[in-house]
Amino acid sequence: MTSRIRWNKTSLIFGGIALWGLVLIGCVSVNRAILAPAKIAGATYVGTKECAQCHSDQTDHFKSASHAKLAIADPKLGDTGCEACHGPGSLHVKAGGGRNNIVNPRKSPEACFACHLEKRGEFSLPHTHPVLAGKVSCVDCHDVHSGNAIKGTGASLESMNDTCTNCHISQKGPFVFEHGAVKEGCVSCHSPHGSVNQKMLVARDANLCLRCHLETQIAAGQINANAINHGGTSHNSRLMSGTCWTAGCHEAVHGSNVNNHFRQ
DSSP states (O other), X not given: OOOOOOOOHHHHHHHHHHHHHHHHHHHHTOSSEEEOOOOOTTOOOXXXXXXXXXXXHHHTTGGGSGGGGEEESOGXXXXXXXXXXXXXXXXXXHTTSOSSSSOOTTTOTHHHHTTOHHHHHHTTSSBOOSXXXXXXXXXXXXXXXXXXXXXXXXXXXSOHHHHHHTXXXXXXXXXXXXXXXXXXXXXXXXXXXXXXXXXXXXXXXXXXXXXXXXXXXXXXXXXXXXXXXEOSSOHHHHHHTSOTTTSSSOOOTTEESSOTTOOO
């Protein structure tokens, strides 16, 4: 005589919770992220040791990288950190190198988007760096083989701002009067992956400035912004015609060599 298991609503709920619990236990018990491997037709995996034969500059410090936690979802393959992003390397090794037989994130951001899905969305916003157009690559700004993949951190001699000013030269200075926001970092005002605002700003018009420069009206037509009395004219009407940096006032927003109020 055979017995049948009857699945009612309660048993389904508890069964689902139990299954989800097993999945979570499996995830936290592994100290590396498990990925679906990048595919290259006809290629097989060779392991990181094989990659290090030629690419020691990248592999020598790779253990310190946040990307070192990535692995192919097959423990039989051994250490496959490099191939988690670059794909199986047998054809690359057999050919003695080459760019057409391996996944190259510098040529296409798709290798990065496999994990960083939200960045694909940000690069689809109206104002972005031209990554999707192929004019800029993720690795122009990110060092993916060491540290937390953000240039200018840790023991690096280059600051995060230096990464930006490698291209945005006119904003580098040095300035006699430097905007404090610049010292805090370009990302204080700019969203580097993309924004709905022009110049990839994190907020539009004067709202950007007022995130730091608190404003109170002390009298009709007089505004106390950042503890400085902006009297004499109606700032309400002036800001309606532009922003703090386009209303004929604080135009040198990154810094000035002639005026401590960032006038040109």
